[in-house]
Amino acid sequence: VIRVGQAAQAPPFPVAAKGALANAQLRRNVRHATNVIRGKRALVVGEMPDWEQLRESAHAIKDHVVRHLDVYLEQFEENCTRAGGQVHWATDADEANRIVISIMQSAGGSEMIKVKTMTSDETGLNRALEAAGLVPHETDLADLIIQLGRDRPSHIVVPALHLNRTEIRDIFRASMAREDLSDRPEELAAAARQFLREKFLRVDAGFSGANFAIAETGSICVVESEGNGRMCVTLPRVLITLVGIEKVIPRFQDLEVFLQLLARSATGERMNPYNSIWTGVTPGDGPQEVHVVLLDNGRTTVLEDEAARETLDCIRCAACLNACPVYQQTGGHAYGSIYSGPIGAILTPQLQSMEHSRSLPYASSLCGACYEACPVKINIPEILIHLRQRLVDAGETPAGERWSMKAAAAAFASDRRLRTAQKVARLAQWPFARGGRLTHLPPPLNAWTDHRVLQAIPAESFREWWAKRERGGAA
């Protein structure tokens, strides 16, 4: 089954957004966090004279990879295998989860330490592990907060950004038996360090996603800040890495582009504290049983649509979330997907063959801030419009909208009809017009006016005014 977390069961965006908008604390938390990241990002991006060239290169590399994806995946597999790694292929979420569980069962351990990975949220791995009697421990601070609080991630890079320090303190107090904890961030981070240290040193199996898989060398690269990632990929005996097939890059050298773009875009740092790169098994250093699971789960379907396939270029920096005026108001949960914000609005429905999450391509004002922020230059607004087009072509629009659009098309088709339509509308609008504005129209037009204010049709159209002026001038 192709699955993107629980997106298929999520309520439509307008319904979920209503709840989020009513939560003032959530909105304050989201606004604060996105403002801070955007400010930091602007500073460190501004100091790069070659930022645009880096974006161009990144876009071109990703475009190149997509056009040769089969070759690069085979190259990755060959080189990883030669270095002692074991490569597995999964067509969908369930198959990936089954592979991970069977590796765990033959390795004999029951616990797993995990470094933050969106991809395992996508496949619903933790649930599958728990159902098989295995125990996953999230080790990224934000993921730990989410796991202990039985919450859902609301941001791609900072998953607990919707919670403030007091809410986090309460979660830690309840689940770590630490009534003494204050809400000082330093103290909360220290509590996480203490809580996890014993697990890092004891647990036999580690799990990670991948920011990049390098075809030329068969290596995996994981980008992180806290050191929990290094712990997970270094200390256990067994290491499993789940990689979306679009994460492959041709050569080690290409990291010089992506590593410059990713940290500045994601957290506003010149470089994130740690990058870990490893290749299969290194005798005497790190895990001695290394697995890589290559995951499709709808990605090849995205690949089929030429106008939208650059969705797969995403490096998950979340700069588009922080820049988005819609995300800033609603936060991530309203999108119903672990991939939220503008990139989530195009990725989530496409991964599911446009069969679920159909409201997401409309969760945007098309202002273009996401495109401007994107370090790999994904033209998100254009893809949003393209996906809306696909939904319209499939007859997925409400009857009211179809009716209005048909009527508008007919009216705009001839000069005579437009004039008639204007006259009719001018007459019909009078019970609803207040001070030159239309705020409440009857159904089905209320679908528009429930959320937006329309200008009333003026007493005189431009063409009428023009005709009158011509006559006046001639006289």
Add this chain to the structure above:
Amino acid sequence: MSTSRDVVLGHIRRAIAGLNTPRTADYEAIPRGYIRSGGLDPRDRLELFQSRIEHYDGGVHRAVEAEIAATIARVLRARGKRRLVVAGGLPRGWLPPQFDWIAEAEASNADLDRSDGAITGCSVAVAATGTILLRHTDADGRRALTLIPDYHLCVVFADQVVETVPEGIERARSVEAGSLVLTTISGPSATADIEMTRIKGVHGPRTLDVVLVGGLP
């Protein structure tokens, strides 16, 4: 029955059919208009490196080659560190007397956890981002060495410091070693997961000192 591998590769090939331009030429046509090598003179490059490390709250201690051991002694005393694990390939001459030096080969992960810190060299360093790159050969130590202890002292030579990230990646690639294992370190571990407040030191070493050798005016 076809395997999942065949299914995935088959889907990809159908989806991209007709797009397969010659791969090598296509790769070489990727525009690379970004800055590859820096223009700073050596002195300014080292100053930039120092200021970046300090920006991350790391310490930088300049030394001439003859005074490596004395500088290390001074830094460790100021930090109150006594028992340190030493990377396998680190020259013994760098280690001052009156400290407890534990050989990396004899230290288990639990020993690393109980030690006061680790002392290593590095493979290359990048000034623009204040980054230390470890290929985990010779004096870099194995990966756990610079991860489990709460303190890391890294000896960096002036001629190991390049200006840009592309230069650093190129140098790291040219370090002779087996298959690729690389850790990059940019300041002590950190998180901003709670209200975007930067907190230094979560799971990796909370304190980083760099002894920067040579290149003094």
